[in-house]
Amino acid sequence: MNTDFVEMNVLFDFYGSLLTGKQMDIFKMYYMDDYSLGEISQELNISRQGVYDSLKRAESVLRFYEEKLGLVKKYNIESERINKIKFIIDKAKNDISDEKALKVLDDIQKELEGIEL
Structure with missing residues (x-):
């Protein structure tokens, strides 16, 4: 296209x-x-x-x-930042065994999912 x-x-x-x-x-x-x-x-x-x-x-x-x-540019930058944060959280969740820390990461991940750009 x-x-x-x-x-x-x-x-x-x-x-x-x-x-x-x-x-x-x-x-x-x-x-x-x-x-x-x-x-x-x-x-x-x-x-x-x-x-x-x-x-x-x-x-x-x-x-x-x-x-x-510059709204499209800002949107793309923020989307990229959110995706990087999600990646970091996923990686951290694999390396952490502490249940409280995992819960915090899950909560952060849910909040990120709710962000509407």
Whole structure:
């Protein structure tokens, strides 16, 4: 799968609600419903060039918000940190025989599972 395609879908998940209604519709049709520019043009009764321009503007807006806010980058960093902590806990649980310490590690692990990024 094209990495640009994946990147656009992730950016849309974070910032899609900041697009105009028309941009959102065109974006969804192109990236999520796999419509061609011509099919979108026919469906929305606008020129193919208009669809292309709107799509490129939406992509630009999504990239702009990520550049300024960095929410996707922060999400990825925090997810990686949580996964590292989970790995460390799993490793420690194999090396510890103290029941109280294991209980603490289990509690920490449960709390990590409950974190919504």
